[in-house]
Amino acid sequence: MLTDRRRQALEELAIALGTERVFTAQEKLEKYTTSTLSSKKRKIIGVAFPLNAYEVAAIVKIAAKQRIPLYPISIGNNWGYGSRVPSDDSCIVLDLSKMNKIVHMDVDSGLITIEPGVTAKQLHDYLISNSAPYMPPVSIAGPNVSIVGNALDRGNGASAIIDRFSTIMHIEAVLADGSVYRSAFADESTTGGFFRWGVGPYIDGLFGESGFGIVTRMTISLAPIPERTEVFMIRIKRYEEFCKIIPLIQKAFFALGSTLTSIRIQSPTTTFSRLKEYSKADVLDNGVLDPASVTKALKLHSLDGWIILGTLQGERPVVEAAHTSLRRLFSQKIMFAHDKKIRWMEFFCRKLPAKIRQRFLFLIVLRSYLRVSSGMLPFKKPRLPFWKRGRLLSNVENNDYDRDIHAGLIFFSIVLPISRSYVEEAIRISEKICATHAIEPLISFNNFSDRCLRMSLPILFDKNDPEETRRAHACYRELFVKCKEKGIYVYRAPTSAMDMVVDMDHPFWQTAEKIKKALDPDNIMSPGRYSKYKAPHKEENV
Ligand SMILES: Cc1cc2nc3c(=O)[nH]c(=O)nc-3n(C[C@H](O)[C@H](O)[C@H](O)COP(=O)(O)OP(=O)(O)OC[C@H]3O[C@@H](n4cnc5c(N)ncnc54)[C@H](O)[C@@H]3O)c2cc1C
Structure with missing residues (x-):
């Protein structure tokens, strides 16, 4: 049953965007409710598809007035971390995939300004068809992922600049009060982006792994094609x-x-x-x-x-x-x-x-x-999530990771120095804990920078099997705790582990929650995403 405020919000959205860009029918919401994390379904109210930043601002104003939370996704293929499923119940998903313009490219400096719906394949094809002398920022996740979404979730690329968050030069975002944020040297028409720090406090970094705003445009740097x-x-x-x-x-x-x-x-x-x-x-x-x-x-x-x-x-x-x-x-x-x-x-x-x-x-x-x-x-497309689905890969009929009833995947992703003792410790903990939960320890490391390795351990399980699902999540949580005890930290978490990441005893999280409260007092932006902040009205909304 929809509350009056929810019904009102959906009606106002339909007027603002047109009914064809606001989904409310259950069968259309289905793909936004389950991910590779489990077969449990998340309750969502609707899905809205804006075409530009003005529409995003209009949606935010409606959501703020009715105090209905929004969960923005760019493409939503965040496999192993929660895909397109909100981190809290009763959100309207803001699917930005139709905002897919390549706004501007400066060929001399290799700076490109894009919207959230631009996929790895789209940018790859654009650079090749324009003979741009820059390497497309691809990752193992394949063609249909968002460049903006991946960068905001601290993704790692496979080519040139591995740390995708570090390629962000400018950001435009809509805040919870409907106002627009832009980096210090950016305005509506120019993209700039050659000097990421601007002048005064550096704010762009706030939009990664947070619920502080909806990013509507991003300028990133590309690496030149080497000889x-x-x-x-x-x-x-x-x-x-x-x-x-x-x-x-x-x-x-x-x-x-x-x-x-x-x-x-x-x-x-x-x-x-x-x-x-x-x-x-x-x-x-x-x-x-x-x-x-x-x-x-x-x-x-x-x-x-x-x-x-x-x-x-x-x-x-x-x-x-x-x-x-x-x-x-x-x-x-x-x-x-x-x-x-x-x-x-x-x-x-x-x-x-x-x-x-x-x-x-x-x-x-x-x-x-x-x-x-x-x-x-x-x-x-990588077949990893199907690897342990109980049958041979060659028998996979459909290859939608999220909707396949068996393909369970949680990524355990940590960062560590390029040091023998840390690497040995991470391997020792992973092998021991995976063995107790009957999980294959598929360990790999790659560099995030010249001083930092990331270890990624895909926890694969049959999500159709409740016992295997329970074991997989128990394995994740134990890995998290034991690694943290040794100073090895999770840097990118699935939505199922946000409660573990946010540690309110730590000054970092105390500050992050103060910023969240100041920018989004009603908690309408991605509630529960790297945050434990609860708005005062929360109870009324459920
Ligand atoms: C086999 C396999 C291999 C993979 N390999 C890699 C890899 O090499 N590197 C890697 O990084 N990942 C990898 N992944 C994980 C994941 O699929 C990718 O990171 C993917 O790019 C994330 O999905 P997306 O790009 O569609 O982003 P989205 O799902 O759109 O975004 C990710 C999250 O960021 C937030 N967000 C997105 N857009 C906005 C916005 N505009 N404003 C505010 N918040 C926003 C949302 O909370 C969203 O849930 C892999 C997954 C699998 C299954």
Whole structure:
């Protein structure tokens, strides 16, 4: 049953936008109610589709008058963190996917101003069709994700500038009172953005991982296409040897500077999960794969052990000089590869008998890494969320992660220094806790900057199975607590864990909640998103 205020808000929205851009029918709301986090449905009141910032401001004014919370999403494919489902009940979802203009591009400086609905594919195609000498900011999440939404949720890219929040140069946002915020040097017509700090207090940062406003426009910086992109791979069979390499990775970042643009580290099971599929029948009694079988399978493809992948980018002589530095640093065998070399090896492999050819499967790993490192979209949509759905991947009929009744996924995402003790601790905690909850520890690390690694552990489960779902969430919460005890922190959380992130004993969160209260006293902006603030009227609204 809708309360009078909710009905009134929806009627006013329909007048402002037209009924075709305000969804209220249950079947149309369905896809905004479930995510990969669980099969439980979130209650929402409606969905509104604005076309521009003026309409967003009009919607906010209606919501503020009726005190109805809004939950803005850009595309809403925030898989593993809550997708398009609000972090609290009884919201109107503001779907910004129709605001998809590329507003302006300054080709000389590589600054581009876009609206929230611009997808990775749209920007990729735009840059290529305009022969812009900049790398499209792609990620492993694939083509249909939002550049703005990903940056606001502190996403990590696969090409050039890994830390997507750091590419934000200017922001335009609508605040809870319907007013518009713009960065210090931005006005309605110019985009600017060459100096992100402006003058006076720096405010843009407030809009990441918060419910402080609805971002309607963003200027981001793009990385120029380098003369040469190469990838390298180091394979380390023994775990102890792998641990010794971590400090060398930090040294490599210091020695090579901006030439070393990315590093990815993956555990044997993670490599296996990217190459193979399995059914429930293949796991041990404790619910996880047998490590010995994983090693045996990977050996066939010359991919056993821990794998370190890296990208070198820059002028050709600089990239080639980096080979010498890396060879000097790492005593292990390093394989360097560029596009032509991989193509040549692939050509050579095609002539080999199948049995021998399978030893060269590592070429697929190099090829995929080179592809995304160069700003090309991944070959296909990742199938990871389906990996543990109880049947073989080849039997997946539909590939909508959120609506698939089995595909459960929660990302456990933490940041840590590029330090051996932290990496070992994160692996030790993850393996131990995952084992107690019968969850496969699919561990991988990649660099966020030249001093920071992020570890991402996708907790995969069958969300059609209540017991597996309970175990998956219990696993997440235990990982969170145990890592925090060791000074290893979650930096991006699923909506199901906001209560754990916000720690009101910490001065940081006390300040964040004061800002929330000042900007949004009625708590109508993304309630519960990185916040525990409750508006005084909250009870009336439920
Ligand atoms: C297999 C797989 C691989 C993945 N790989 C990656 C990866 O490499 N890197 C990565 O970062 N993620 C990855 N993800 C996670 C996720 O799917 C992506 O981060 C995706 O880009 C987020 O969805 P979106 O871009 O549609 O953003 P949205 O879902 O639109 O936005 C994310 C959140 O930001 C807030 N928000 C969005 N827009 C606005 C706005 N305009 N104003 C205010 N608040 C807003 C909302 O709270 C929203 O829930 C992966 C997921 C899967 C399943």
